[in-house]
Amino acid sequence: MTKGVKIVTIGGGSSYTPELMEGFIKRYDELPIREIWLVDIEAGKEKLEIVGTMAQRMWDASPYDVKIHMTLDRREALKDADFVTTQFRVGLLNARVKDERIPFSYGMLGQETNGAGGMFKAFRTIPVILEIVEDMKELCPNAWLVNFTNPSGMVTEAVVRYGKWDRVMGLCNVPVMATMTEPKALGVEKEDLIYKFAGLNHFHWHKVADKKGNDVTYKVIDAMFDKDAGLPKNIHDIPFYREQLEQMGMIPCGYHRYYYREEEMLEHGLEEFNGVGTRAQQVKETEAELFELYKDPNLDHKPEQLQKRGGAYYSDAACETIAAIYANKDTQIVVSTKNNGAVPDLPADCVVEVTAYVGAQGARNVAFGELPTAEKGWLQVMKAMELLTIEAAVTGDYGTALQAFTINPLIRSGNTAKRIMDELFIAHKKHLPQFAETIARLEAEGVTVKDEIAKDLD
Structure with missing residues (x-):
């Protein structure tokens, strides 16, 4: 350089x-x-x-x-x-x-x-x-x-x-927020704790130890139910079930609420949709x-109001990563990078979000080991959904997109799901040239956008 x-x-x-x-x-x-x-x-x-x-x-x-x-x-x-x-x-x-x-x-x-x-x-x-x-x-x-x-x-x-x-x-600011807020909840400094993250972006778990190597994950879980959970501004704070966290022995990221408390998160989202407007609005x-x-x-x-935007600690993730590469600092950062065996429940060549030491040669992942049964199942389904979504984005194949929709845990499969997908194709046609053939077919079939506000946005 x-x-x-x-x-x-x-x-x-x-x-x-x-x-x-x-x-x-x-x-x-x-x-x-x-x-x-x-x-x-x-x-x-x-x-x-x-x-x-x-x-x-x-x-x-x-x-x-x-x-x-x-x-x-x-x-x-x-x-x-x-x-x-x-x-x-x-x-x-x-x-x-x-x-x-x-x-x-x-x-x-x-x-x-x-x-x-x-x-x-x-x-x-x-x-x-x-x-x-x-x-x-x-x-x-x-x-x-x-x-x-x-x-x-x-x-x-x-x-x-x-x-x-x-x-x-x-990169993502969610792991950074966990490492900033959890030490405060325990009454210690960030440097007093050792973190290990593993999973996918917005779908990871982590464990915490003290400087002597003693696992303090359960202490963090206890603190989560008493103090600030360190959520991004865009996630509604529905508590996890304590028994579930104690069984897995790990701490889920804030976005897991959409999966572990789907009913309540959907209810809150619909309430905003029918009231103050969705998060984007x-x-x-x-x-x-x-x-x-x-x-x-x-x-x-930087004005304080930027914190409301949901990107708190963004610079700590992005700028520290760049500085670590440039100066070969070997800094411990949570990144999305090629697995290379860090998470044995997924193929070595796919991208995972893990703790890594970042320097001039890139990321050296910290091995996490196998996940518990339930989390392993979740992870493998979600990775399959991601890979299908990426393949559809590259190929423009409608059947692959439908497969991805069907396997996504937050989408009830069936006619309604297909209708949502078809409407989203019509709504976003200007930005989906790879799906031009599909969109032309859907328009010929008379598919239109149901939501009036979404319909009026160009």
Whole structure:
């Protein structure tokens, strides 16, 4: 790598970008950045200019001379990059509204990364990430791709399996939140605990030990029922069943509520759908407030309101990973990466989310060992669903998509599920060129979108 690091962020107009800038500024001594390129598309141009201008103010307020470049030309930005971060949303927040409202209109879960909505986000996103990888092979073949785009695990799997690109890590703020909040619940420092994570993105479990190697997982479980559970802002806090956690001897991630407490989570989601609006509709309001703040020429730091967005500790995941690779720090980080035997219940060549030591050569996974019977079953079903979803996203095959829908635990199989899938195809047709033949057939059959709000969004 040349002296002075070049970083490119695809989806640079995101409201998360100030969080990223804060993390880079904090780590400048070990990650000497030369320039940052923020890339977006025409539809995101206004937000890109607002966020990019604020990002420059943040750097100008720091002791460091770093130039922010803004562009709609991805290839211009990628040339000779050292690191590429991805945080884009195909179809913007309106697409997420459709992902949530259409399933809810049929009484099934609508959520950004779980159930039908998460699968369609993958259908829209995977072809784009593979195009980015092809550009990287030509323009910055030695760069690392650090992906934060959801569904992060599936996107990372697609990069490895179909993009044939191994210099990639997928990230999520959920494990970081656990390691920040659980020590506080126990009354100890983060450095006093040893963590081991294993599973898939938004579907992992972890164990905790003290510095002497004594397992303290059950102490954390006890604390979970008395204190802050450390959930992201976008997950409704329905308690797990204590007996279930004690039986498995592990701590599930917050997203497991959608599986372990499906009935209650669906009930809450439907209540919001029929009332204040789905999570995406609420986020649109939060984002509008954030961008009004970002326009302030005197604002040169991340505003507190960004915490409401659900991306707390994003910079700790993304920036620390980049710093660890650049400086060969061998830092322990939870990443989505190729399994290589860390989780023996899944194939060695698939992508898992695990604790790893991250340095210049990438991730060296910490072996977790076999999972208990129930969790092993869940994990294998979910990985099969992910692989089918990715295959459908790449091939545009309707039957493969239907198989993925059928095996997803949050989708009741049958005619209603097929109807939801067909409506989502129609709703997202602009962003699903690989399914053009399927969409034309569905339109000829008279399939239309049931939910009026989703129908009106372009």
